[in-house]
Amino acid sequence: MSSECQGKSSWPELLGVFGATAVAIIERDNPLVTAIIVPPGSSVIFDFRCDRVWVYVDNNGNVDRVPRIG
Template sequence: MGGMKAWWPELLGAPATPAAMRISKDRPDVAVEVLPPGSPFDPRFNPKRVRLFINDSGMVQYVPIVG
C-alpha cells in the first residue's frame, strides 16, 4: 500500500460516524461501509474498501482494516 494507512486500531470502540469520517480523511481513496450487527456482506477482499462493523450501540466493534 505504499505507506498509506491500512488499519485503525485507535477507532475500536469509537462511534461509527466519527470513525467513518476519520477513515475517509486518512484514506479518501477507499469507500467506508458501516455494517450493523447481522448485516450480510461479501467476504471477498477489496483494496478499495474499509468496513466498520458496529455493535447495537453504534460503536466500532472490530479494528477497521482495508479490504
C-alpha cells in the same frame, strides 16, 4: 491486508468510537477508500478490495472490530 493497497490500511485506535465518526476519520486518513458501516447481524461480501473498509458496529453504533482495508 495486501501489499498492493496504498495508504493507511487499519485503524485499531477507532475501537469503541461511534461508527459515523470512524467512517469520517478513515476516509480522511485514506482518501482512496470508502468506509461502510456494518450493523450487527448484517452480512458482507468477502471479496478483498483495496478501496473498501467495513466498519463493524455494535448495537450502540460503536466500532467493535478493528476497521481494515478489505
